[in-house]
Amino acid sequence: MHLPAGAGDVHRCSEVAEVMPTVRTIVLLAALLAPLPVLAGPVPEKSARAQAGALLGQAVDRSHAGDHAAALALIAQAEAVIDAEPAASFSFQDVVARADMAKFHADELRLGAAGDPCPQLRKGRTLALQAQDMTANDGEVERREMAARLIVEIDGQLRKTACAAVPEGRVDPAFVGHYYLSGVRETGSELLLRAEGTFDWFISYGAVDQFARGRWASDGAAVILTTEQADRSKPLYAPLDIEPWSAQAEAELLRRRGEALEQEVMVRCPFLADATVSTAPAATMDAPAPPEPAAVLQQRADASRQQALAARARAEAAMREAMAAPSDAHSDAARSSLSAWQELRWQADRDARAAGQESPELADAALPASCTVPPQPDAARLPPERWTGGIGVRVFDLAAEQGARQVKALLHFADGHEERIETASRGLAILPGKQASPVTSVTLAADYAPGRDQTFPVAPTTSGILHFSIDARQIIAPPFDVLRLRIAGKALVPDSFGQGRYERAAGADRP
Secondary structure (H helix, E strand, O other), X not given: OOOOOOOHHXXXXXXXXOOOOHHHHHHHXXXXXXXXXXXXXXXXXXXXXXXXXXXXXXXXXXXXXXXXXXXXXXXXXXXXXXXXXOHHHOOHHHXXXXXXXXHHHHHHHHHOOOOOOHHHHHHHHHHHHHHHHHOOOOOOHHHHHHHHHHHHHHHHHHHHOOOOOOOOOEOOHHHXXXXXXXXXXXXXEEEEEXXXXXXXXXXXXXXXXXXXXXXXXXXXXXXXXXXXXXXXXXXXXXXXXXXXXXXXXXXXXXXXXXXXXXXXXXXXXXXXXXXXXXXXXXXXXXXXXXXXXXXXXXXXXXXXXXXXHHHHHHHHHXXXXXXXXXXXXHHHHHHHHHHHHHHHHHHHHHHXXXXXXXXXXXXXXXXXXXHOOOOOOOHHHOOHHHOOOEEEEEEEEOOOOEXXXXXXXXXXXXXXXXXXXXXXXXXXXXXXXXXXXXXXEEEEEOOOOOOOOEEXXXXXXXXXXXXXXXXXXXXXXXXXXXXXXXXXXXXXXXXXXXXXXXXXXXXXXXX
């Protein structure tokens, strides 16, 4: 990481912050020290856990003071005290505390440049996995998630320090296949494990979509996913090709133009956007009413049709008044009239069907001319000489197979002028119209990638789509570095997802 001048203190603070998870170790150790009952006789010696907790508290203080050598000496003493205890007596909290202590030891080795942190990190990972296995069948979600978070933290440190992030494993053909996540509400996720040891992973929850790709292996107890890390030394963007302007490009231009016109109409005629229709009354469990005479049903259907026609006329008059004398009051009146018309239109349809008639043909309310969107031509039916044409820039993330939005493209023309456009849906930006001067180069920039602007010369172009790729992995952190999926029969269980589990579709136990 390149630091600006004067940022050294901030950097040192961030390094110290990396050892703060050790506070969890001290809390865990303290939680194990239930107050001893007051008994007659000599005061018992201080327990091993209490001694270790006190030593680690001193180590944290020395680390914050920058005395990493003293912190390491205190950690070593704490480890010696704990290691003297019989391993068979270790509880889940003991094992997590020892794993976190090993991570603290590794942090101090790195910060103090006092040795290789990798052995301590590997020790901590082994212990964290042991703790996770202790929760496999106890139903304690919080304990399982605590162990999973510690594994993720240690895996991150293993990766940063160039240690082997994942223990030796193998690609087990028994797990190759396409998996789907179940047991997590309002969340969709898929996992594809390939025979050559690569994977694709996707999750969608709410408005958030995340994607990961990398390598996988099995250590016998779990399938372990390790994401690919992007090479940030490479350019963020790359040129692909130039596509001639086509009917598809013209159709996209016309679609966007239509959307823009609709937005303009909604600004001029706000009452159109908020008109509502009530839903039909909910069904009840009451006994059905006796059938009504056909004449009564016919009379009701005729009355409903007349009421709907009158409501439509009132809505049309209210809209004309709202446009002739714009005001909040007139806009509210038009909105209410439109809602009433739509409600009575639906009622007329229901009453007609109840009377055994076809639905009445009630045309839409006539809108003021300024509240209508001019119809757009069908690009597929337009001859090329009638196309609007233009120059487009499309920026596409090849790994995620989706367009990149909010990329600003500065088009440099041969005559010296410039035009700015920005990508939107499908990663496409369009400058409409046939250009008198050709584009000779393009500069790409994005607010979410500061300092990564690039300029590309292009073949002189007056019409067409200029395609570029973006390596979004360089600017978007992967959703995880390492994800451990515990093997549970034919299912793979991610501890960080609560009760969720990945399973192959029925009949797909083998690739």
